[in-house]
Amino acid sequence: MQDSYRHKGMRRQLVRVVREKGIRDERVLAAIGKIPRHFFFENAFLEHAYEDKAFPIGSGQTISQPYTVAFQTELLELKPGDKVFEIGTGSGYQSIVLLELGAEVYTIEYQKDLYDKTSWFLPEMGYKPNFFYGDGSQGMPRFAPYDKIIVTAGAPTVPDALIDQLKVGGILVIPVGDAKTQQMLRITKTAKNRVRTETFTDFKFVPLMGEDGWGK
16 A cells, blocks of 8 residues: 555545535544545446545445535534444545544444454554444443544434433534435534434435444
8 A cells, every 4th residue: 555645645635525525623633634445446337436536336325525524523513532423434535534633432333344454454454442243223322421423324313312312512523314314413422311412415425324323
């Protein structure tokens, strides 16, 4: 795996594009600028690595658009040391962004082949989140509560389990809608049984699978 001067120049251009689309958190932009996204691509598709778009990675999943990754990450308002639960490991790119911002990351993947690949590949790159295989729509109560929760797949509704497993003062970022488009929600848990919900622009994610998602 080689990260050349050309690759770094392409990343700088990608950061400019993401900034022009409205991302203001310099820590998020620095993470996008540091991570060698081309490592996730086969050589035949290398020219797509630093375009601001999603790209298929198998099992009906995609590596998310860099702007989408940056947008969700910025909404989390991460602080170093935050315990973050990520639902939908996918390629692992979002996990790495969270790690670059100093988070303690617990990440779960529903697709076994992606879990197997990513749980091997990210440590090869030097990144070691806590990997799990299973139904993230149910949360992961044994490590709760979490400071932040991020869902990287489109959900039909907000799973109650995720609210329950969030600390008071914590933030859940989740796209909610139908199979075609979802609105990004930022849900802040203001008290044990009270939340504040903010709604942001439309996105299109792969479906959240599992008991509180779109099924198996």
